[in-house]
Amino acid sequence: MAGIKDVAQEAGVSVGTVSNVLNGRKGRTSTETRARVLAAVEKLQYTPNAAARQLKSGLTQTLGLVVPSVANPFWGAVSHHVERAALEFGYKVLVCNAEREVAREATYAEDMLGSSIRGVIFGSSPVSMDHLRDLAARGLRVAAFDRRSRGASGVVACSVSIDQELGGRFAARHLIGLGHQRIAFVSGPISTSSRIGRLAGLRAAMEEAGLVLEDRHIWQGATRPGFGDTEGAQLGRAAVRELLAQRDPPTAIFTANDMYALGAYAGARDIGARVPGDISIVGFDDIVFAEIMQPPLTTIRQPIGRMSEIIVRRLIHDLEDGRRGDAGGGAHVDITPELVVRASTAPPPDHGRGNS
Amino acid sequence: MAGIKDVAQEAGVSVGTVSNVLNGRKGRTSTETRARVLAAVEKLQYTPNAAARQLKSGLTQTLGLVVPSVANPFWGAVSHHVERAALEFGYKVLVCNAEREVAREATYAEDMLGSSIRGVIFGSSPVSMDHLRDLAARGLRVAAFDRRSRGASGVVACSVSIDQELGGRFAARHLIGLGHQRIAFVSGPISTSSRIGRLAGLRAAMEEAGLVLEDRHIWQGATRPGFGDTEGAQLGRAAVRELLAQRDPPTAIFTANDMYALGAYAGARDIGARVPGDISIVGFDDIVFAEIMQPPLTTIRQPIGRMSEIIVRRLIHDLEDGRRGDAGGGAHVDITPELVVRASTAPPPDHGRGNS
């Protein structure tokens, strides 16, 4: 591995000069020297050592992104958009897959601190606020994606999310408008603000319509460790089977994300129920597969391209302003979600016979 | 950010001692000193600076993983498994998303070289062998996943892949056994060894059965830059529409991966063709969605858990043995793929009327 010294020697100049042509202001080296240095760099296949560079300068042009599960294409898409947005500012992004395990999230955060990464975007996940507070106290700029910075002002530098509750309302109103009265909520652990919000929206809209969301219709699956890839789909599948086995089964299901919804399709098929004939399903996120599924899934879309851009811009701005503490502390941007009606929803089977 | 000096001062010892208790052999510090140091670390929330540490030691416990597209859950799953396998050896993995762009792949590789990452696993993608050769020459250990190290012995330290051609044969034989005679191949650019191999297997099996794979049945979509997330699905969708519009349309389609197959479902639906009634579809990879789709997709499974483990183990072993050059140069492990028959395949529509 060639070092800067080798380059300097090869070009017959000092290391300082090499460093200058490589990243000092333009006017500080003669065209001729510069050419010689560049030639040497080329010849020696020199790659600057990032560790040394950042040790000296103390900062990295890298953002961390912690996502709960790469198995969910929603987060794959988020990674993609965040990466793209960061690139425009000359930043790289280090994507960490926490697999919805708090311990891994913590480990990664620790690593980042040690890697001079100064800004991290957390995707919705079960990490505790205390933990984030701790990180923030140690100098890490924390941003939240798809997760509200509730309460903890000063901890989260900025956050973006859609209005989760509104998303829940959109789904509920659509279903209620179709004539559904017994709507179930299917989710993994309801412990993130996004899931809590979605459920709250569903409940609120139902109550406004004079309906009640029964406890037995809130299906909350446990995340089994190592469930990995198939988690969401498996959970959704199991949920439908159990829900439809009830005495007074729901006629519609609203799921915490599209993965559960897709799994719900499989569950419905398992027991011979048709979507949307026997059971209507509304998902959340609008992942690529939503449109391709048969029937195409009605879902709540999150404009992740825009959201990614906003969070990246804010975080970097915040980082480079360098002002600690209160500055933009807790600035939250709320985005309006969008209901995408496709073919997984229809009036309930008994519609027009027993109701209204 | 507290440094090792602060800790030393707080604990009333020297930096060397702190370093020792943090990572020197156990016996070299008194229990009492160790306790004081640890207390100081705790109090100051000290996090060792990774840059400095690796600058000194010269090596990182980090592997790079370059995947062609996080939008394809197959690669999401691979990331997951590689990460898990690496963790067992105490390694982290830096996942890079090349988006099937050679330039990005190159940029990432450059970064890794600069970050003291010494081993990188490349997922199948269109990078040129020359480029890899260059990286290898500069000291990076290169491993290939799902891509054969054809020709270039000495460049790729190790590689794992399924026997692509055999996979193609499995798909073809299944289809031929069902009575299909006109089988199409749907893919993006056929430029990776994996795709080339799959196509070759299809062709070989057809020829063995006395069938011919017509050129017009090889649908090779161009990857449009920025097509991003939906690339595969979109391509598959367009392919089916075009293929079925031909005068003598294929009765079955074998796709280069499941994403294309899923898109193909949508394309079939667009033109009112039923799967498998009017057109049979066989995918490749067996991503989570394959089972959930309606109808469940017949596909060729790659045992990625096992493959990830093998490649990680080999790469790390190779890295730690430190022997340059010939050592295990080009060691390739071939895994047998598996045909998973589900419901997207059936005899061709005219079966029993015009044939055999």
Added chain:
DNA sequence: GTGAAAGCGCTAACAT
């Protein structure tokens, strides 16, 4: 315009 030299935070010899 270019060279010399002082560290960045840490580890590993080497003293004590």
Added chain:
DNA sequence: ATGTTAGCGCTTTCAC
């Protein structure tokens, strides 16, 4: 058992 010190490869004043 602990302290001292010399760098790792680079950037960056500061002289020349």
